[in-house]
Amino acid sequence: MKEKNIGAAYEMYFDMVYRICYLYMNGCGADSEDACQQVFLKYMEHGGGFDSGEHEKAWLIVTAQNTCKSMLRRVYRRHVSLFEAENVMVEDKADGIMEEILKLPEKEKTAIYLHYYEGYSGAEIARLLKCRESTIFSYLHRGRKRLKKRLEEQL
Numbered sequence: 520m521k522e523k524n525i526g527a528a529y530e531m532y533f534d535m536v537y538r539i540c541y542l543y544m545n546g547c548g549a550d551s552e553d554a555c556q557q558v559f560l561k562y563m564e565h566g567g568g569f570d571s572g573e574h575e576k577a578w579l580i581v582t583a584q585n586t587c588k589s590m591l592r593r594v595y596r597r598h599v600s601l602f603e604a605e606n607v608m609v610e611d612k613a614d615g616i617m618e619e620i621l622k623l624p625e626k627e628k629t630a631i632y633l634h635y636y637e638g639y640s641g642a643e644i645a646r647l648l649k650c651r652e653s654t655i656f657s658y659l660h661r662g663r664k665r666l667k668k669r670l671e672e673q674l
Contacts, residue, residue, distance in 0.1 A: 525563055532576065533559075535637060536583045542632050543587030546621050550590065557586045580637075580647055584629070619669050620662075627662035630655050 533555065540554035541547075561582055569575040620628050626648075633639045633647065634655075641659070645652040 524567065525559075528562065528575065528579075529559060532579050535576070536579055538636065539580060539583040539629075539632065540587055542621060542628055543584065543591070543625070546618070554583065554587050554590055557590075558583045561586070577643075577647055580633070615673075616666070616670070619666055622669070623662050623665055627658045627665070630658035631662045631666075634659060 536558050537551055537555050540551040540558070544550040544554060558579060562579065565578070569578065620631055623631065629648065630644055633644045634641070639647070641652045641655045644655045648655070
């Protein structure tokens, strides 16, 4: 894969990949950046061969999700003392709605992000997440319902 293609893909998709990682990493900027690095390293190792720009974008989304899930399963992430975490501040690069989206269950927040922030249809999200389209609509419905309730409670 040419260096120019890697740079172009990075420029085009970095924001999207970062936002997906940010959602999965529950708003932790440093972990999100680490996950992004891993995704683009995998992209370089992949070597191209995508059928289209949409195929490339879908590959990056699925790779970002899988990378974050792998990172979250690592043993060292589970053993942080309260003393170590006491002074850690989470960067808030999103508005109040994104903060509430981060609190949703994983499947709901992923469906909402892909639908509203990336513009994917229910069928496209179903293909990406390897589930039925009706399941995606259920995730979207439940996620919107929870968001509405939480936002109304804040008023």
